[in-house]
């Protein structure tokens with residue numbers, strides 16, 4: 001089982017859209033995929049139209065101290081092969097508890113370890129804040145995918161995220177592969193084109209060579225969560241991004257085996 005955290009400390013850069021598109025593309029290619037909503041704002045949970053009454057089982061339960069089985073928290077989706085775990089509003093209170101309750105930083109990793117034979121991939125949709133939930137995700141992940149909006153301000157957010165990843169990597173003493181996915185790219189604007197160039201110049205080798213374009217079809221959650229695969233430039237770009245991610249993982253593994 002491989003765990004991918006989709007994270008960026010900056011908000012609105014396409015984390016949730018990326019989590020959803022990559023998950024469904026992996027499921028469509030026959031993988032058993034589990035998608036977790038770790039954001040108290042619950043955009044992903046809303047995209048799947050999870051009813052709020054009665055309160056759904058969800059990712060907050062992982063921090064309840066009862067170590068629940070993730071399989072009992074997961075729910076099916078319209079997409080064959082894709083299960084998801086909803087976010088509950090109580091997630092927003094976790095940061096305060098985390099400061100006083102030891103061991104909460106690894107709760108997610110423990111729960112995922114217990115289901116390692118049940119899924120091929122787990123994708124973690126992270127909140128845009130550096131707190132207990134993001135630390136849990138980065139501590140558990142094999143790789144970090146950082147969606148980065150192609151505008152000058154977003155590049156600062158990316159630098160913050162990479163520093164955080166380094167810090168977590170040092171403390172967990174296990175490599176965390178990092179991949180940057182340019183998103184929301186508008187090739188008609190100078191700032192978009194320049195930001196993309198700057199991304200490639202600064203982070204060569206870690207950045208996807210293409211970019212997910214602006215595409216209004218990606219804004220419709222009903223389209224992204226439907227059984228039928230979405231069409232359009234954005235959906236195509238995410239398929240191509242997934243191929244790149246899988247190929248980079250393979251080349252990293254091959255290098256490790258050759259060493």
Ligand SMILES: Nc1ncnc2c1ncn2[C@@H]1O[C@H](COP(=O)(O)OP(=O)(O)OP(=O)(O)O)[C@@H](O)[C@H]1O
Nearest residue numbers: 011012013014015016017128184213214215218219
């Ligand atoms: N390629 C795209 N083209 C057009 N709209 C997009 C694209 N990617 C994402 N969006 C839209 O941009 C907004 C932000 O995207 P998304 O929710 O995926 O970002 P996020 O990083 O998860 O945000 P948050 O930090 O609030 O969790 C959403 O309205 C989404 O539908």
Ligand SMILES: [Mg+2]
Nearest residue numbers: 015016039043
């Ligand atoms: Mg989001």
